[in-house]
Amino acid sequence: MSALPAERHRRIRTFLPGRSAASLQDAQANAPPLLDLASNDYLGLARHPALARAATACLNEEGLGAGSSRLVCGSRPIHEALERALARWLGRERVLLFPSGFQANLAAVTALADRHSLVLADRLIHHSLLVGVQASGARLQRFRHNDLTDLERRLVAARQADPGQRLLVLSESLFSMEGTSPAVEALARLCERHGALLLLDEAHALGVLGQGGRGLAWGLPAVTLVSGTFGKAFGGGGAFLASDALVGDWLLQRSGGFRFTTALAPPLAAGALAALELMESREASGQAAGPALLERARRWRDGLEAAGWPRPAGHGPILALVVGGDQEALDLQARLEGAGLLIVAIRPPTVPEGQARLRLVLREDLPPGSLHHLLKALGSPPAP
Incomplete structure (x- = not known):
């Protein structure tokens, strides 16, 4: 068994709802709130x-x-x-x-x-x-x-x-x-x-x-x-x-x-x-969540593309923002977390080599202004 390079090494992080916590001690110390753009709770039902x-x-x-x-x-x-x-x-x-x-x-x-x-x-x-x-x-x-x-x-x-x-x-x-x-x-x-x-x-x-x-x-x-x-x-x-x-x-x-x-x-x-x-x-009652969530996903794709980022493929609530290198994806994850956004870097072997990415997940209960918050934190994409 060979050691993994640092940028490929995984670790478990513990989270409280709406807050980040690297450990129970951090959780008890009132870690700062994060906007969840990582979980698969698409309809916000986990705490319904x-x-x-x-x-x-x-x-x-x-x-x-x-x-x-x-x-x-x-x-x-x-x-x-x-x-x-x-x-x-x-x-x-x-x-x-x-x-x-x-x-x-x-x-x-x-x-x-x-x-x-x-x-x-x-x-x-x-x-x-x-x-x-x-x-x-x-x-x-x-x-x-x-x-x-x-x-x-x-x-x-x-x-x-x-x-x-x-x-x-x-x-x-x-x-x-x-x-x-x-x-x-x-x-x-x-x-x-x-x-x-x-x-x-x-x-x-x-x-x-x-x-x-x-x-x-x-x-x-x-x-x-x-x-x-x-x-x-x-x-x-x-x-x-x-x-x-x-x-x-x-x-x-x-x-x-x-x-x-x-x-x-x-x-x-x-x-x-x-x-x-x-x-x-x-x-x-005519209020199915799917159409509204898909419309939100379209707006987010439009916004990312207009800001100069590659348009994420697909039409659903999962938006893959491909970055390329493992460390680049981790650095961007850390920068976004510092801005209050929980978005996780996905690296090989979960995705193909050279296609490390940020995986953005939209939910029905995201607060207004979430897309603006993201675009401001992302800034301009790196030069190719």
Whole structure:
């Protein structure tokens, strides 16, 4: 094991809501407030009173943990209620809950692929999906990011080489470090045409993209399996997989990632159900959060571009401001934190070499003037 260079070394920092703290001692010393432009709490629900009430009531009634796996004695009414509500909301027949998105993605890939399969994955998919491919024993090919022409070329070649081979395509509906999205409807049609299964990770899209925040797989039955989390727009923790009845039962019967883990903590399930109910009520009243957040994202992209910075790719609430070198990104992070802005530098191997960046995340509850604050703190971009 070789030592990492200083600019590539990671460390854990502890934060209080709205404040920075390198340690508990700093937290108790009233560290200065920071504007959060780093977390994935897109709808500002993590501290919403309705979620807190639901989780607290469930905690008082059922306790903190489930105590065992769902197939032993860990299944609670709140788990079933959340699964039914999610299935209805997403237009899917079956939903299964998981303690984390990483675990759900591992379970999804290993359920759909084995050592006889070929997996075709977007070059920038999440690490959890790659670990799932490795665990499945399947052969892996990477296609260019959001490039359906490259994917189709590979699908055609795979079908010609082995007409009966199981093919699995992996992509995301909103890439967490790029802010970009594929043409999901065209992607689903392409997979259907070539008889390939499609696993779509909607972790960062749910609550924001698609009709009523249902994600980009909404209404597309050719998407075999949808992976989602409660740790982003839902404001809590945990995850789920959504599918038709056949795939859902296959997961239940064969997925070790589901069968051999303690069930999602009931208070987290209660909080997720409360978040879903909020999203549905807001959609019914014509106040869904997604369109307004996407409009804010457009204004921020326009503002950064007008200030001379490269326009961040994509259209969603994740804005990647590519800087280049690791140390340059860290220096800019420190400068912005000194100006009261929490924006984290993302470095390789999370992103490709030479593409270290600041990852800006927009939330519904950002105060007025946040964009002006950012542009003033950023100043002019460095000369190329």
